[in-house]
Amino acid sequence: MQTNDAMDARASGDAEASTLPAVDPLDDFHAREITFDGISKRVFVSGHGPAVIVLPEMPGIAPEVARFARWVRAAGFTVYLPSLFGRDGVTASAAEAVEVFRKTCVSMEFRALAGRGERPITRWLRALARQALAECAGPGVGAVGMCFTGNFALSMVLEPAVIAPVLAQPSLPLEAPSEIDLLPDEAAQVRARLERDALAVLAYRFEGDVHCPAARFSAYRRALGERFDGRTLPDSAANPAPPPFFREVVRVPHSVLTAHLVDAEGEPTRAARDEVLRFLQHRLHGDRPFSPESIL
Template sequence: MGLLDTWTRGEHTADGTTHPTYRKGSGPGVIVIHEIPGLTPQVIGFAEEVVAAGYTVVLPHLFGEPEAPMNPLTVAKSMTQVCVSREFTLLATGQTAPVAGWLRSLARELHAELGGPGVGALGMCFTGGFALAMMVDPAVVAPVLAQPSAPFAVSPGRSRDLNLSPADLTTVKERAAAGCEVLGLRYRKDPAVGRRFETLTRELGDAFIRVELEGRGHSTVTLHRQQVAVDRVLDFFRTNLH
């Protein structure tokens, strides 16, 4: 039996782009955006924890092979997909990834169906900043950035960049000033995150909640999962989605 067999497969289309989705649970909506290489067993396992906590979870499938493990081969295959796709930005600064528009549309649809104050969104690693970009839409009221790592931190400027256009950053700052908090998680010595947490603190002030784990791990809620990180995410959703 596959890990996704108990999930309902669907799809979402926006602006001419269609991606598969997997859905499970009941309660307020949460969109969990997978990391590279895709919907790995660890990503699905984390999503199951969110379902068990009382949420309707939607897993967009943006790239990779569902249920494939994380290893050098699957990472290389996913990176090939990401590099040739126009939906993603790997190195550009001051830009919002085009896929953010599709994700915002998914959030609006989920919120319209489920009601309540809004939906949660969690991105991780390469997709970490996507949750922040989704915050531009009022439907997203609980954005979580797990080790945001794009654009790749290969230079000081890129390591500070939030993967947002200036206009989107302005909207995010306005929403934060109006009370929408942003949760960020990282390992303190993770080089992939660069100096983004410092940028987030400077731009969002007290609205940015930092959870920093000791060590040089990377995937805070999946491969290098720590219960304290998962608990902080669930507490954040409980506070903002109920």
């Protein structure tokens, strides 16, 4: 049930928009240049404890993405935040964000318009997970993917280091909203890994999200069985004043953990964030129970 404060914030229409600056300097992170297989990316690293790789959504490491990474850090983790596209720490205009999206879709690293299957960037991310585990120790690594990168967190499960995948509104494949961004043999390998190591996939979407529709979660359930725990939030829970790209281009409730999150007591999106943090703590710290029975 929502508190009066939460309902007042929702009614104001601009409560969330006023809480974050348009530019985040990211100066509480250590920027590192990391190269695997000829691909170099800047990775912002901060914190202590087991590693969690937070994958930014379109159009890049916006202030809302950095805020989520800091929440993960505060929960007891070393955060690895790779810069995959866009300008770091900036709230992009709608026009700039669309251009970032177009360039990324046709890039050789992402191959977003080439159908389903292996992408060079997922191999790079698996290598990052291996390095993060070596640097931070712990039982394994967590991976949180969002929107364009949502399914990348699932593909990373093929790397043994990754033991806690979270998918927030996975939006690929773009041309097939009722399918998942894995070839059948890859999906079978992921499912076998999940079952062999008793892992679970935690996922979120908004009810009316046309970019990650209910049919996509159904496809995940068919592919992964009971190891997939997909949760749907009502559209009414979304922040009504998201950044320009989400307001003018996305146009529907979409980003559960970032742009459409309402950071107020009693809000479903804040509860989803807390579930993600507990899930990561349960898998990577092992001493903090995760209450929902559906997580295996």
